[in-house]
Amino acid sequence: MPKSKVSIYSSYQKLTEGIIHRSRSILIGLADFSMFFIRYFKELIRPPYEINEFVKQSYLIGNQSLALVGITGFIMGLVLTIQTRPTLAEFGAESWLPAMISVSIVREIGPVITALICAGKVGSGIGAELASMRVTEQIDAMEVSGSNPFKFIVVSRTTAAMLMLPLLTIYSDAISMFGSFVGVNIKGDVNFRLFFSQAFAQLSFTDLIPALIKTTLFGLVIGLISCYKGYYSDKGTEGVGQAANASVVISSLLIFIIDILAVQVSNFIID
Amino acid sequence: MQKEKITKPEISIQNLSIAFGPKKVLIDLNLEINKGENLVILGKSGCGKSVIIKCIIGLLVPDKGIIEVFGENILASSTEELNNFRKRIGFLFQSGALYDSMNVKQNLLFPLRMNKEIELNEKEKLVKEVLEKVGLSEAINKMPTELSGGMRKRLGLARSLMLKPEIMLYDEPTTGLDPITAKEISNLILEIQKDQGTSSIIITHDMNCAKITGNRIVILEQGKVSTEGSYKDLEQSKKEEVKGFFE
Ligand SMILES: Nc1ncnc2c1ncn2[C@@H]1O[C@H](COP(=O)(O)OP(=O)(O)OP(=O)(O)O)[C@@H](O)[C@H]1O
Numbered sequence: 001m002p003k004s005k006v007s008i009y010s011s012y013q014k015l016t017e018g019i020i021h022r023s024r025s026i027l028i029g030l031a032d033f034s035m036f037f038i039r040y041f042k043e044l045i046r047p048p049y050e051i052n053e054f055v056k057q058s059y060l061i062g063n064q065s066l067a068l069v070g071i072t073g074f075i076m077g078l079v080l081t082i083q084t085r086p087t088l089a090e091f092g093a094e095s096w097l098p099a100m101i102s103v104s105i106v107r108e109i110g111p112v113i114t115a116l117i118c119a120g121k122v123g124s125g126i127g128a129e130l131a132s133m134r135v136t137e138q139i140d141a142m143e144v145s146g147s148n149p150f151k152f153i154v155v156s157r158t159t160a161a162m163l164m165l166p167l168l169t170i171y172s173d174a175i176s177m178f179g180s181f182v183g184v185n186i187k188g189d190v191n192f193r194l195f196f197s198q199a200f201a202q203l204s205f206t207d208l209i210p211a212l213i214k215t216t217l218f219g220l221v222i223g224l225i226s227c228y229k230g231y232y233s234d235k236g237t238e239g240v241g242q243a244a245n246a247s248v249v250i251s252s253l254l255i256f257i258i259d260i261l262a263v264q265v266s267n268f269i270i271d
Numbered sequence: 272m273q274k275e276k277i278t279k280p281e282i283s284i285q286n287l288s289i290a291f292g293p294k295k296v297l298i299d300l301n302l303e304i305n306k307g308e309n310l311v312i313l314g315k316s317g318c319g320k321s322v323i324i325k326c327i328i329g330l331l332v333p334d335k336g337i338i339e340v341f342g343e344n345i346l347a348s349s350t351e352e353l354n355n356f357r358k359r360i361g362f363l364f365q366s367g368a369l370y371d372s373m374n375v376k377q378n379l380l381f382p383l384r385m386n387k388e389i390e391l392n393e394k395e396k397l398v399k400e401v402l403e404k405v406g407l408s409e410a411i412n413k414m415p416t417e418l419s420g421g422m423r424k425r426l427g428l429a430r431s432l433m434l435k436p437e438i439m440l441y442d443e444p445t446t447g448l449d450p451i452t453a454k455e456i457s458n459l460i461l462e463i464q465k466d467q468g469t470s471s472i473i474i475t476h477d478m479n480c481a482k483i484t485g486n487r488i489v490i491l492e493q494g495k496v497s498t499e500g501s502y503k504d505l506e507q508s509k510k511e512e513v514k515g516f517f518e
């Protein structure tokens with residue numbers, strides 16, 4: 001065989017080997033994660049329950065993100081209002097502004113923005129914390145003392161994220177609406193009651209309920225992914241940063257994917 | 272018959288082999304620890320000492336071999352059985368493995384938290400008692416990050432004593448301590464053996480600790496026990512690799 005052919009052949013071989021290796025590790029990762037996912041639900045329903053730890057984690061998650069979610073919510077509401085106003089004014093539909101803002105915030109912007117902020121703040125925190133617990137053998141120590149670290153660490157944090165995300169979203173929605181009210185009042189003078197009665201007029205439970213279900217799923221994803229990445233981190237101190245990073249990237253990506261699916265599903269059901 | 276029962280070892284390891292990737296760490300290792308005995312394991316860094324006791328407690332699963340603790344094969348036991356074993360065994364981690372998010376008291380209470388039989392004030396009494404034993408009474412409300420290296424080690428020891436274990440596995444209990452504290456800890460290990468009739472494995476590089484605590488010493492080399500005997504026996508050994516430890 002001529003030389004160049006050999007090198008092309010061997011580089012093809014390397015490429016295919018690389019692809020095979022890579023897809024195999026992805027598949028193994030997926031299988032591992034599925035087991036993790038199933039174990040979470042099993043341990044969630046089986047007593048004893050780690051109530052204290054759950055309450056503590058819920059408090060921590062809420063407390064950590066409250067300020068950030070509030071500020072972003074306010075700005076979103078404000079900016080959205082200022083941006084949309086001229087367009088609506090062109091059509092003489094300014095009175096629709098509150099309703100339009102409230103629907104888009106409650107249905108879409110509130111849940112997604114809150115989830116993304118929590119993925120950054122809470123997800124990276126959980127990922128790094130668990131990975132460092134793994135490195136310093138704290139998880140092993142729990143296991144050795146005959147306790148169930150999975151329940152104590154993973155179940156409490158994931159369930160707390162699932163509970164707190166919808167609550168944070170409602171809080172963020174409320175602040176966004178306030179931001180919008182401020183935005184409306186920058187130009188012109190709108191009565192507080194009028195604004196909110198217009199805003200709520202178009203809102204119904206078919207806006208709120210799917211949004212809350214969606215955010216619960218976002219919470220589940222943030223909790224599970226970051227716990228998984230941290231709990232099985234095995235690369236020493238370097239793994240701590242990697243776990244935090246992967247937690248944020250993967251859960252943000254999944255948030256968008258769930259969001260797309262949720263739109264389809266809720267449209268299908270409501271229609 | 273009766274005699275055989277009494278002499279049955281507390282821990283019995285047969286043909287234990289474990290490898291990490293291509294690296295064979297333990298190769299057909301055999302080891303027995305009798306009831307009430309302090310066994311010291313010596314060996315070069317990285318030769319697999321910590322791996323042995325992690326296999327005993329079930330943190331690592333060996334490729335091959337049998338590990339019997341209290342006469343039962345732990346490798347064949349269910350998760351629940353394993354957890355019951357673990358509650359009877361104390362484990363001191365080389366690194367301490369303290370819970371960073373909890374203070375000293377919460378660290379000590381952690382192994383007891385699912386135990387509803389013991390009243391809270393009794394648990395607190397136990398905490399005070401154990402802290403006194405390791406000389407950390409004033410630190411009860413501190414966080415682990417506020418403690419010095421030696422204090423962390425002693426807290427790790429205190430935590431492993433909370434469940435009044437029948438077997439203690441110490442991974443380098445005196446490393447990183449000043450000679451005086453090291454001696455105190457060695458004496459404490461001896462005291463635990465006497466008071467509670469605990470059987471122990473003590474991994475150490477500290478020959479003083481080996482001398483004080485060990486009833487029997489084994490040297491681990493290339494995945495196997497190469498030498499075995501009392502401190503006096505080994506001190507007089509002519510073997511090069513044994514002499515190295517006593518210089
Ligand atoms: N979880 C693990 N994964 C991969 N390799 C491991 C693991 N645990 C231990 N090893 C390897 O096994 C060998 C023995 O490790 P071990 O921790 O038992 O050493 P040691 O005898 O306790 O040393 P030291 O005295 O330094 O603590 C080392 O080469 C280590 O790299």
Ligand SMILES: [Mg+2]
Pocket residue numbers: 320321322365442
């Ligand atoms: Mg070691």
